[in-house]
Amino acid sequence: MEDLTKPTAGSKPQDYSPTMNSPSAERGKTGWGVEDIPFPDGVAYIQARWDLCIGCGACEIACSMFHYGVINRELSRIRIYRYQTPLPKSVQNVCVQCSSEERECEKACPLTPPAIYYDAELSHMRVDIDRCLGAECSQCKEACSADIPSFYPPSHNYSIVCDLCEKKGKRRPQCVEICPSYALEFLKPRFPQHLERIHPDEKAEWLSKRLYPLAKDTIQKPLKDIWES
Amino acid sequence: MAELNFKMLEVDLTRHKTNVIDVTEDVRQYLGGRGLGAKLLWDRVPPGINPLDPQNILYFSVGPLTGFLGSVVNVSAKSPLTLLRGQSNMNGHFGAEMVYTGYNGGLLITGKSNKPVYLLIRDNDIEIKDASHLWGKLNLETQFSLKQESKKHLGDQNFRVASIGPAGENLVSNADICHDFYHHAARLGMGAVMGSKNLKAIAIRGTRPPTYADPQKIFQLLTTFFGKAYPHKAKDRRWGHTVSMPRRYYEGMEGIKNKQMGWDAICDLSNPVLLEQGYKVWNDSCTLCPVSCKVPYMRREPPLGPCAGELRHDNAGGWNANVMIPGYETQVYLTPFVDNLGLDNEDVSGVVAWVMECYDKGLITRDDLDGIDLTWGNLEAICKLITKIAYREGIGDVLAEGLKFAPQKIGRGTEKYAMTSKGVAITSYEPRGSISEAVELAVNPCGELHGGRGHPQRVMLDSLTICTFLREPLREVFGDVAEWGVAMLNAACGWHLSKKDWADLTHRVALMERCYSIREGYLPQRDDTLPNRFFEEVIHNKYGKPLVLDQAKFQEQRAFHYSIYGLKQDGTPQREDLVRLGLDFVIPDLERLLGNLD
Numbered sequence: 001m002e003d004l005t006k007p008t009a010g011s012k013p014q015d016y017s018p019t020m021n022s023p024s025a026e027r028g029k030t031g032w033g034v035e036d037i038p039f040p041d042g043v044a045y046i047q048a049r050w051d052l053c054i055g056c057g058a059c060e061i062a063c064s065m066f067h068y069g070v071i072n073r074e075l076s077r078i079r080i081y082r083y084q085t086p087l088p089k090s091v092q093n094v095c096v097q098c099s100s101e102e103r104e105c106e107k108a109c110p111l112t113p114p115a116i117y118y119d120a121e122l123s124h125m126r127v128d129i130d131r132c133l134g135a136e137c138s139q140c141k142e143a144c145s146a147d148i149p150s151f152y153p154p155s156h157n158y159s160i161v162c163d164l165c166e167k168k169g170k171r172r173p174q175c176v177e178i179c180p181s182y183a184l185e186f187l188k189p190r191f192p193q194h195l196e197r198i199h200p201d202e203k204a205e206w207l208s209k210r211l212y213p214l215a216k217d218t219i220q221k222p223l224k225d226i227w228e229s
Numbered sequence: 230m231a232e233l234n235f236k237m238l239e240v241d242l243t244r245h246k247t248n249v250i251d252v253t254e255d256v257r258q259y260l261g262g263r264g265l266g267a268k269l270l271w272d273r274v275p276p277g278i279n280p281l282d283p284q285n286i287l288y289f290s291v292g293p294l295t296g297f298l299g300s301v302v303n304v305s306a307k308s309p310l311t312l313l314r315g316q317s318n319m320n321g322h323f324g325a326e327m328v329y330t331g332y333n334g335g336l337l338i339t340g341k342s343n344k345p346v347y348l349l350i351r352d353n354d355i356e357i358k359d360a361s362h363l364w365g366k367l368n369l370e371t372q373f374s375l376k377q378e379s380k381k382h383l384g385d386q387n388f389r390v391a392s393i394g395p396a397g398e399n400l401v402s403n404a405d406i407c408h409d410f411y412h413h414a415a416r417l418g419m420g421a422v423m424g425s426k427n428l429k430a431i432a433i434r435g436t437r438p439p440t441y442a443d444p445q446k447i448f449q450l451l452t453t454f455f456g457k458a459y460p461h462k463a464k465d466r467r468w469g470h471t472v473s474m475p476r477r478y479y480e481g482m483e484g485i486k487n488k489q490m491g492w493d494a495i496c497d498l499s500n501p502v503l504l505e506q507g508y509k510v511w512n513d514s515c516t517l518c519p520v521s522c523k524v525p526y527m528r529r530e531p532p533l534g535p536c537a538g539e540l541r542h543d544n545a546g547g548w549n550a551n552v553m554i555p556g557y558e559t560q561v562y563l564t565p566f567v568d569n570l571g572l573d574n575e576d577v578s579g580v581v582a583w584v585m586e587c588y589d590k591g592l593i594t595r596d597d598l599d600g601i602d603l604t605w606g607n608l609e610a611i612c613k614l615i616t617k618i619a620y621r622e623g624i625g626d627v628l629a630e631g632l633k634f635a636p637q638k639i640g641r642g643t644e645k646y647a648m649t650s651k652g653v654a655i656t657s658y659e660p661r662g663s664i665s666e667a668v669e670l671a672v673n674p675c676g677e678l679h680g681g682r683g684h685p686q687r688v689m690l691d692s693l694t695i696c697t698f699l700r701e702p703l704r705e706v707f708g709d710v711a712e713w714g715v716a717m718l719n720a721a722c723g724w725h726l727s728k729k730d731w732a733d734l735t736h737r738v739a740l741m742e743r744c745y746s747i748r749e750g751y752l753p754q755r756d757d758t759l760p761n762r763f764f765e766e767v768i769h770n771k772y773g774k775p776l777v778l779d780q781a782k783f784q785e786q787r788a789f790h791y792s793i794y795g796l797k798q799d800g801t802p803q804r805e806d807l808v809r810l811g812l813d814f815v816i817p818d819l820e821r822l823l824g825n826l827d
Contacts (some may be wrong), residue, residue, distance in 0.1 A: 038775050052519040054514040057325075058455055061297070061517070065448045071297060072438045073329075082322065082387060084376060086369060087525045088409045180455050180519035181512070 039171065040188035043123050045195060046078070046162060048092040050203050052183035055082055055090025059175030059184060066165055074152045077162040078175050078184075081200035085208035092184065094175070095148045095162035096195040097124055103111055105161075110142030116140050116149065116159050124164045124171075132158035146197045180196045232723040233293070233439055235261070235334035239750065240348065242426055243283060243340030245696035247300075252334040254760025257724070258811065260616030261292040262333065263316050264692035265736030266305025267745050269337065270314060271815070276748055280309040281400055281425040283341035289327065289391075289431075290335035294693035296328035296438065297447055298454075300516035301694040308417040309425075310402045310631045311652040313746040317392070317405070317419050320523075320696055321412030325516035326389045335792070342427040345373070347392075350433045351383070360429040367393040367569040368407040371510050375432050385434060392430035393420045394571020396619040401426050402631035403576035405566060411525065411539040412515075415573040416678060417653065418631070427434070442723030450707075450717060451517075456704040458519045466512060466699065468501035469524035470541035471557075471805065475500060477542075478550070484552040484655065486605065487582040488648050491661070491768030491776055498556030499549050513747030515696070523696055528561045532596050538565035543679060545656025547578030552585060553605035566612060567707040570619040577618065579654020580628055580635070581611055587643045600621045651676035652754055659775040660763050668786045671757045672800070674746040685794055686710060692738045693718075694697045736795055737810040740802050744815040747822060753800025757787060801826065 011167040028034055057080050060073035068075050097118070098104075105125075106114050115132040133158035140149045141159070149159040164171045164186075176184045187197055235256040239248040252265070259265040260480075266288050270304065273286050294805055295301060302324035302823040303811025308315025327336060330352050338348075347360040364373050371392040390408065397420030402811035405413045414420075441447055464472045477483045478496040481547040485493050508528055525539050539551035542561060548560045551569030567574045581603075585592040588603045595602060599617070603610045617625030627638050636644040639787045648655045653676035660667030666681075673683030679697075690700060700710070707713035711731045718726055726734075748751075759778070791800050804826040807816055820826055 051511070054512050055322075055516075056514045056518055056521065058451075058519070061448070061451070063300050065444065069444065070438075071441060071444050071447065074436045074438075082389075084372060084410060086373065086410060088411070088523075089511065091514070136377065178452060178455050180459055181521060224599060 013220055017174060028087070029220070039186055042188070043097070044164065044186060046094050046164070046176060047098045047185040047187050048078075049098075049183045049185065050091040051207060052181050052211070052214045053080070053090050053092050054183070055080055055088070055179045056180065058180060059092070062174035062178040063165075064125040074150075075156060075160065077150075079150065081204070083200075083204040083208075085204050087208070089204055089207055091200045091203040093148060093200045093206070094184075095125055096197060096199065097164075098162055098195055102195070104143040104145070105140035105149055105159075109135065110139055116161065119196075120199075122166050122169070124166055125161045126163065127159045127161060129158045134158055144197065146199050148197075208212050230439070231442060233333075233442055233721060235293075236332050236353070237334035237337055238330075238755045239337045239339065239342045240357070240392060241341040242338060242346065242357070242428065244682065245357050249332070249699040250334070250337075252392045256293065256334060256722075258693040258734075259688050259738055259741060260689075260703060260734060262290050262295075262301075262692040262694040263305070263688055264734075264741060265335070266290050266303060266316055267738070267742040270305060270307060271741070271745050271748070273339070274307055276818075277750075278307070280307040280312065280315070280422060283339075283426070285422055285425070287338040287419070287426060287428075288335055289322045289323075290339075290694070291328055291333060292692055293333075293529055294717055295324045295694045296333070297441070297451060297517055297721070298695070298717070299518045299696045299699055300325035301691075301696050302320035302327060302692055304412070304414040304419045304689055306419055306422040307559075307749065308676070309400070309421045309614050310418040311633060313651060314675050314742055315422070316691070316742075317414040317416045317690060318694070318696075319406065319412050319414035320515045321408045322389045322516045323391055323408045323412070324694060326433045326435050329438050330433060331435065331437045332419050332438070333439050336431075338423075338426060338428065341425065342657045344345075345429050347430040347432065348381070348428065350435075351385075351433065352435060362427065363392075363393060363397065363429045368392055368571050369410055369569055371430055372407075372410065374756065375430055377484075379432055379434075381485070386512065388432045388434045388756065389651075390430055390432045393423050393428075395618070396464060396568060396571040396629075397421055397424035398429070398571075399619065399629070401572065401619060401621065401629040402634075403573045403580070403629075405483075405572050405573045407571060410565075410568065413522070413568065413573070415575065415628075417602035417675060420571055421575075430770060440720050443720045444817045445719035447717070450713075450720065454703070455708045461702040461705055462520045462522060464523040464696065466524075467521065468505050469539070470543075470698075471499070471501045471504060471545050473542055473547075477662070478544075480662055480769060480775070481776050482659050482666065483546050483550065483657055484582075484648070484659045486553055487551060487586045488655075488659060488762055489586070489766070489768075491659070492771040493550055494552075495553065495711050496550050496771075497506070499545070518699060520696075520698055528558075528563050538568055543657050544578070547575045547582075547654075548723065549657075551561060551656050552578060552582050552606065554612065554693075555606065556612075559608050563608070563611070567615060570615065572615065572619055575656050576631070576654045577615060577649060578634060579656040580618070581614060582656065583632065583636070583643075583647050583654075584614065584628065585822040586646045587639075590646075592641050592643045592646075593639065596766055597624055604763065615649060635815055643768075645761065648676070648748040648760055650660065650759060651751070653677040655759075658745045659768075660759055661768060661775075661778055664778065664782060664786055666776055667759060669789050671759050671783075672753075672787060672790050672794075674743040674751060674753075683794075688739045688742060689714070689735045692734075725746055733810060736806065739794060740810065740812060741815075742805065743796075743802060744807075744812065744819060747801070748815075748818050752823075753791075753796075757800060759783075 060076035135151035405415035508526035
């Protein structure tokens with residue numbers, strides 16, 4: 001049983017050490033097969049297993065909570081796209097920290113040096129939030145084949161991309177921690193092919209084709225086609 | 230900590246006007262969801278009106294916890310099926326999306342449009358748009374075209390759509406509201422009320438989550454829950470909610486052949502393992518729920534064509550042995566067929582089972598059914614009859630009135646075969662199998678909902694709008710409902726509730742609903758009962774155990790249930806409770822109907 005009377009941390013976003021940075025057993029995930037996969041050092045990325053995504057959106061909340069201390073999925077760096085394929089299916093969309101040749105967002109940025117760039121020391125994408133031109137520019141979003149950089153013009157008008165929850169050199173992706181169906185993994189890329197930059201529309205279409213080969217807009221024949229043919 | 234404000238959006242379809250109302254005080258009293266719905270019905274709907282009158286309201290309500298724990302939206306209106314308080318829960322993503330528009334007090338629809346319209350809500354832009362191109366379309370087609378339109382014109386594909394099918398347009402009493410094709414506000418004819426307002430669909434998208442009082446605390450609770458809830462409900466995750474069915478069939482807790490039998494060999498085919506192996510596609514969940522119990526199914530082979538949908542205990546039980554359809558094979562087809570027409574699977578299967586028995590006994594002839602040979606388990610005949618009901622053709626026009634009025638209209642002694650409580654069909658439950666379930670089915674002031682829905686704690690969950698299937702995992706992780714409920718409410722809204730306040734809230738929301746139904750003509754002593762068949766005919770379950778309800782024992786159990794609900798022996802509320810809970814405004818009306826409450 002959880003002690004609900006415990007005082008909580010202050011209102012500012014701080015580290016979530018009591019809940020999030022502990023090993024699996026302390027978070028309640030116990031038993032065979034749920035041990036933590038050792039987190040990689042150096043170059044790493046978040047692998048989205050979109051066939052396992054159940055679309056609950058917990059990752060979005062964990063992300064916005066870690067970075068901004070609010071519950072707001074518009075501020076999240078990982079986004080869930082929900083499709084009717086026609087069966088409802090959700091897929092995740094998150095930056096995969098492309099290798100240097102394929103970093104289209106960096107190349108597309110009109111500023112020199114680019115406001116969105118790869119930090120080789122910390123091994124993740126970074127955005128210079130003071131210089132970024134915001135939603136009016138959106139060059140990086142258009143260049144990315146998976147449509148990943150996002151903007152939230154009302155309060156955070158700069159490109160929002162995944163930074164692997166890096167804080168003072170420590171990385172602990174919160175979306176991976178909270179995902180209830182183990183659909184997100186924090187991995188070291190073994191092959192460049194692992195880094196999939198697939199638009200969520202395409203992901204959903206592939207899944208639906210693979211799992212049930214139907215025409216896109218029919219799920220059921222009209223009655224008269226069945227009984228009166 | 231700043232307290233959370235609750236705003237309700239009122240859309241007047243008669244004058245095409247919108248209005249934002251602050252309901253913070255009401256939410257403190259009734260929480261939202263089912264509780265606030267009952268209060269609004271009492272305040273806004275004149276007594277004794279026709280539910281399809283423009284004066285009826287349609288209230289899509291969410292609770293203070295919706296948007297970070299589950300995403301249930303509760304739909305309230307006066308029910309055309311029972312003429313009592315109508316409400317139905319719809320899971321999915323609609324509720325969370327509604328909270329994120331900033332209207333966390335719900336969406337109230339009043340009046341009646343003079344032409345078909347749909348609502349497009351994006352944060353505070355509310356548009357009432359022409360829906361003549363959608364009118365008459367099936368549910369899936371409607372949702373598809375609305376999603377594509379919003380993606381094309383607004384560049385946003387995350388709109389969530391709730392729509393009605395042809396049945397709702399034709400004001401069929403048990404029409405439902407469909408969202409994402411397999412989430413439904415199915416029961417008690419909410420779709421007919423929506424259709425009576427000429428409202429085809431609601432597309433909603435929000436980007437402004439509420440500023441919770443203590444997001445840190447909320448997130449801590451949420452993380453704990455997500456971490457620890459995973460092992461629970463593993464069966465439901467794998468097999469969906471059909472998992473309980475074999476056991477229920479063995480013990481005689483599921484209806485067979487319109488409640489004529491306690492066991493039949495075809496029940497053995499209702500095996501969730503066959504369903505999983507044959508038809509399961511993947512798992513899906515509602516917004517912010519770790520249980521992910523939605524298990525969509527599809528089938529590809531002829532002759533029935535490709536189709537998909539979701540089976541759970543209620544629709545599966547209804548279309549299973551109750552109409553003598555063997556196994557899940559045909560149901561996997563039938564369920565989406567009915568969903569697409571916009572009918573409540575559970576209720577319409579009860580109507581079909583009733584017609585089948587009357588046809589079997591010769592009370593309804595083949596001519597009455599326009600040549601349909603409605604024998605037990607005849608899929609083709611069932612599909613044709615359902616289509617007739619949805620479009621109100623021929624006998625469908627009478628059957629569309631539901632089990633309260635259709636038996637009266639047809640007469641000829643068919644009334645005694647209608648398995649109903651207050652007009653709502655009892656389909657997948659067999660009351661003789663379990664006396665406590667029987668009483669729970671009987672004492673609900675809204676009519677038979679799923680077992681136990683009338684219990685004050687369940688009313689409370691519906692008012693917070695927490696899904697029924699989150700109840701057990703929450704209890705196992707956090708303990709008693711009062712504990713986690715108080716902790717979460719205080720963290721979210723910045724209130725300072727105690728356990729005593731929680732008990733009062735529970736009592737208040739449960740009483741409010743009962744009082745509204747009493748005002749509309751519900752008499753607990755008279756109406757909280759079950760058809761005579763359950764007291765007279767003996768059935769035998771798989772193990773040969775005879776099952777029948779004993780009237781005296783039933784009365785005793787019912788009185789016991791009233792006492793744990795905090796009611797008098799005859800099921801009416803006590804005056805001192807009403808006064809103490811601030812419900813004194815209902816006393817004059819109740820005393821006019823029931824006599825002195827003391």
